[in-house]
Amino acid sequence: MTDAPVIGVLALQGDVREHLIALAAADVVARPVRRPEELAEVDGLVLPGGESTTISKLAVLFGVMEPLRARVRGGMPVYGTCAGMIMLADKILDPRSGQETVGGIDMIVRRNAFGRQNESFEAAVDVDGVEGDPVEGVFIRAPWVESVGAGAEVLAEYDGHIVAVRQGNALATSFHPELTGDHRVHALFVDMVRAERTAESL
Amino acid sequence: MSSTLSTPQNPETGTARVKRGMAEQLKGGVIMDVVTPEQAKIAEDAGAVAVMALERVPADIRKDGGVARMSDPDMIEGIIEAVSIPVMAKSRIGHFVEAQVLQSLGVDYIDESEVLTPADEVNHSDKWAFTTPFVCGATNLGEALRRIAEGAAMIRSKGEAGTGNVVEAVRHLRQIKNEMARLRGYDNHELYAAAKELRAPYELVKEVAELGKLPVVLFSAGGVATPADAALMRQLGAEGVFVGSGIFKSGDPAKRAAAIVKATTFYDDPKIIADASRNLGEAMVGINCDVLPESERYANRGW
Numbered sequence: 001m002t003d004a005p006v007i008g009v010l011a012l013q014g015d016v017r018e019h020l021i022a023l024a025a026a027d028v029v030a031r032p033v034r035r036p037e038e039l040a041e042v043d044g045l046v047l048p049g050g051e052s053t054t055i056s057k058l059a060v061l062f063g064v065m066e067p068l069r070a071r072v073r074g075g076m077p078v079y080g081t082c083a084g085m086i087m088l089a090d091k092i093l094d095p096r097s098g099q100e101t102v103g104g105i106d107m108i109v110r111r112n113a114f115g116r117q118n119e120s121f122e123a124a125v126d127v128d129g130v131e132g133d134p135v136e137g138v139f140i141r142a143p144w145v146e147s148v149g150a151g152a153e154v155l156a157e158y159d160g161h162i163v164a165v166r167q168g169n170a171l172a173t174s175f176h177p178e179l180t181g182d183h184r185v186h187a188l189f190v191d192m193v194r195a196e197r198t199a200e201s202l
Numbered sequence: 203m204s205s206t207l208s209t210p211q212n213p214e215t216g217t218a219r220v221k222r223g224m225a226e227q228l229k230g231g232v233i234m235d236v237v238t239p240e241q242a243k244i245a246e247d248a249g250a251v252a253v254m255a256l257e258r259v260p261a262d263i264r265k266d267g268g269v270a271r272m273s274d275p276d277m278i279e280g281i282i283e284a285v286s287i288p289v290m291a292k293s294r295i296g297h298f299v300e301a302q303v304l305q306s307l308g309v310d311y312i313d314e315s316e317v318l319t320p321a322d323e324v325n326h327s328d329k330w331a332f333t334t335p336f337v338c339g340a341t342n343l344g345e346a347l348r349r350i351a352e353g354a355a356m357i358r359s360k361g362e363a364g365t366g367n368v369v370e371a372v373r374h375l376r377q378i379k380n381e382m383a384r385l386r387g388y389d390n391h392e393l394y395a396a397a398k399e400l401r402a403p404y405e406l407v408k409e410v411a412e413l414g415k416l417p418v419v420l421f422s423a424g425g426v427a428t429p430a431d432a433a434l435m436r437q438l439g440a441e442g443v444f445v446g447s448g449i450f451k452s453g454d455p456a457k458r459a460a461a462i463v464k465a466t467t468f469y470d471d472p473k474i475i476a477d478a479s480r481n482l483g484e485a486m487v488g489i490n491c492d493v494l495p496e497s498e499r500y501a502n503r504g505w
Binding site: 011012013014015016017018034049050051053054057058061062082083094096097098111112116117118119120121122123138139140141159176179180 | 212213214215216217219220223224226227228229230231246247249250251252286287288305308309310311333334335463464467468
């Protein structure tokens with residue numbers, strides 16, 4: 001028996017592989033999650049980048065949405081990048097018809113706020129809780145956070161817009177650390193998962 | 203919070219990472235050909251990760267004959283307005299002005315496509331010159347790497363568009379995967395000769411030998427008509443699928459589109475694929491590729 005935490009990546013659609021690689025680099029057992037029974041076996045979950053409308057529809061269709069909400073409410077650590085950030089928002093501006101979110105962070109998110117693909121960009125971003133140099137932020141048709149509630153902590157802004165947020169055990173970034181080979185944000189999330197496991201075992 | 207947090211630091215657009223990263227976000231998904239805003243909405247509601255805006259689906263291009271070109275900007279803009287998912291559009295091979303126009307319209311990806319009539323029989327467009335990323339078709343590894351050398355940020359196996367017949371898609375994807383697997387076994391000496399044989403840049407050949415995969419996302423296209431077809435391409439190693447004529451040339455497009463999305467996500471679960479395959483109505487009739495004359499094979503376009 002290994003004592004490494006098991007962290008899942010929601011694998012309905014999106015850049016799952018890159019998250020699995022980033023997590024594996026942080027000494028955890030990383031595995032894809034597509035079904036409710038697979039969700040039940042993980043200590044934490046990453047909601048990857050992808051198309052938020054597609055991921056949301058598939059999550060509802062295959063019965064993952066409700067169990068996922070329950071686990072997030074129950075305090076399971078969860079980290080969302082880009083589409084994953086949208087999934088963690090309690091509210092989205094201008095959702096597509098029927099687009100549901102998991103929720104978990106008291107924030108309002110604007111989809112594709114930084115523009116279409118031609119406006120997608122890379123820039124250095126300082127993230128609270130990540131030591132050393134700024135992280136390389138890769139923003140792809142990225143959302144930003146319009147506003148956060150009292151319980152949510154802003155970890156980073158770019159050009160006056162909120163691009164990283166944490167509330168309790170839920171973490172979200174507009175950008176994609178999984179595409180850079182710099183795994184410090186994933187390490188921050190893994191620390192959250194380890195802390196939660198320690199707290200539970202007490 | 204410190205004031206440095208909100209200082210913008212020279213954003214860079216159109217980088218290889220941003221272009222290739224965009225395709226990473228499409229993985230595990232289905233990209234659907236649409237010819238109207240209404241079809242685009244049906245595709246989005248069915249769970250498509252992107253739509254390909256074009257005037258005629260390949261099956262109709264085949265039927266109508268004549269020169270097939272970039273679509274009307276009004277039509278592309280209508281589709282961009284209608285949906286929030288990414289919108290792709292096709293330029294002719296080597297027609298870099300059509301590509302410039304598509305970039306100016308704000309499409310999210312340009313498909314330099316053999317489905318349209320080539321504009322240049324020697325040169326493909328210089329795709330590094332664009333902010334908008336490109337996807338290109340390939341029938342083998344050398345072709346894929348030549349497109350990547352020209353700046354393609356995503357590759358799709360070509361298949362034979364507009365036939366509803368998956369046989370060519372399987373042939374091309376297997377070819378690419380087999381050639382990549384062979385490179386894995388080569389030592390450094392052999393990679394130079396391999397590059398020469400593949401007619402591809404040595405650096406890219408070496409990168410594939412090390413990664414065991416392309417340095418960009420690989421989708422499959424050309425002939426997918428059923429949920430099982432989509433799952434087959436995924437099991438053969440495609441990271442996602444393009445579906446052209448197969449959806450809107452079928453009896454019940456909304457239902458078939460949703461079914462293909464499900465089968466693409468659960469490509470390794472036959473029970474889910476079986477459920478997705480029930481009562482879909484008429485599939486597109488399809489064409490047997492072996493009766494297709496060489497001159498009508500789109501996969502032969504591009505080099």
